[in-house]
């Protein structure tokens with residue numbers, strides 16, 4: 517697991533400011549859930565942690581070190597859809613992730629190393645409940661199974677940080693509940709720092725140890741891109757008692773933010 521530091525980060529595309537002066541300390545081992553209206557920059561933030569995007573200004577650190585310029589095996593990611601390779605079986609997908617994590621030059625392992633990778637891939641497939649589907653291709657899996665596979669693929673790299681971008685957003689409520697039951701123990705057991713973007717407040721509060729909201733606090737009707745989103749709510753759910761609302765600048769947001777929350781289990 518790793519701590520993430522965000523210092524005075526701005527993201528701008530041309531004259532559109534997307535994120536405005538973000539400052540955050542994400543503790544090692546936290547499960548951070550990010551919520552906010554569509555287009556406020558949640559995925560952009562996730563892409564920055566992944567290393568796919570650079571801040572226009574400011575800096576991002578992992579364990580006190582500047583983020584490497586490109587995605588590495590220390591950060592795994594699961595998107596809402598299309599995270600897996602359609603031409604590979606379940607086993608093939610997870611094995612490839614192991615191989616790419618261990619041998620970035622050749623992308624393949626040989627001999628004992630490959631046998632070991634195969635054993636580990638099979639154990640991970642069992643852990644996400646897909647052993648019976650090991651030899652199927654993604655097209656033969658349900659949406660929930662595909663997301664289980666995407667999680668196994670992300671975990672194969674043994675990441676210190678797992679990034680989840682609306683990973684359960686396309687699933688029906690029952691399957692979504694099953695995925696919640698899968699991901700929380702995995703996070704606890706594997707000791708990763710998780711950053712999850714979601715539109716679902718209930719999901720954010722039931723999985724997260726900390727929930728933050730991004731939103732624009734200033735609007736210019738003549739120039740919609742002039743102001744970016746900031747952290748408007750920052751809720752530590754590991755504390756008992758009334759939820760501390762840090763940096764709350766929008767008091768009229770509504771009920772979920774004023775509920776009494778006890779330690780997330």
Ligand SMILES: Nc1ncnc2c1ncn2[C@@H]1O[C@H](COP(=O)(O)OP(=O)(O)OP(=O)(O)O)[C@@H](O)[C@H]1O
Nearest residue numbers: 529534552553554555556557558559560561713715
């Ligand atoms: N590469 C890019 N070039 C230009 N604009 C971009 C780029 N990436 C994102 N944007 C813009 O940045 C803003 C934030 O996008 P982002 O996808 O991060 O929002 P989001 O909060 O994740 O939205 P949603 O909840 O709808 O997925 C949007 O206005 C989007 O059009």
